[in-house]
Amino acid sequence: QVQLVESGGGLVQTGGSLRLSCAASGRTFSSNGMGWFRQPPGKEREFVATIDWNGGRTRYADSVLGRFTISRDNVKNTLDLEMNSLKSEDTAVYYCAGKFGASGSAMSGEYYYWGQGTQVTVSS
Numbered sequence: 001q002v003q004l005v006e007s008g009g010g011l012v013q014t015g016g017s018l019r020l021s022c023a024a025s026g027r028t029f030s031s032n033g034m035g036w037f038r039q040p041p042g043k044e045r046e047f048v049a050t051i052d053w054n055g056g057r058t059r060y061a062d063s064v065l066g067r068f069t070i071s072r073d074n075v076k077n078t079l080d081l082e083m084n085s086l087k088s089e090d091t092a093v094y095y096c097a098g099k100f101g102a103s104g105s106a107m108s109g110e111y112y113y114w115g116q117g118t119q120v121t122v123s124s
Contacts, residue, residue: 002025002027002098002113003024003115004096004097004098004113004114005023005025005115005116006020006021006094006115006116006117007020007021007118008020008021008118009094009119010119010120010121011123012120012122012123013122013124014086014122016086017082017084017086018083018120019080019083020036020081020083020094020118021079021080022078022079022096023076023077024077024078024113025077028077029077029113030053032053032099032100033051033052033053033101033103033104033105034096034097034099034104035047035050035070035096035099035105035111036049036070036095036096037095037108038090038093038094038095039095040089041091045108046061047061048060048068048081049081050070050105050106051070051072052102052103053074054074058070059104064090067084067085068081068082068083068084069082070082079096083120086120088122088123088124089122090120090122091120091122092119093119094118094119095115095116096114097111097113097114098111098113
């Protein structure tokens with residue numbers, strides 16, 4: 001059974017930092033693109049960041065560019081999201097996702113595996 005399990009969410013003040021991690025089990029994602037998405041309260045799920053199979057290419061939503069960094073460790077089968085300079089509008093449930101194919105993608109429909117999500121709340 002394939003599982004993606006996110007951790008690292010929590011409550012942080014505006015301007016603070018958090019590091020989310022996603023641990024994969026049941027299969028290796030070392031040859032697959034992966035991504036982070038989020039769903040703010042009362043809104044649709046949205047793209048945050050994506051990374052290709054070896055970390056050579058990354059892509060970010062405009063709203064997080066320069067503040068968030070996506071990375072992966074194919075030995076540990078993990079995916080991370082470093083979040084700095086957090087804003088209240090970053091409050092959301094954050095999801096880790098894995099897709100077939102080596103490239104990353106900003107399209108949620110291209111992802112087959114999803115984690116259960118971790119809550120990030122940024123307070124002013």
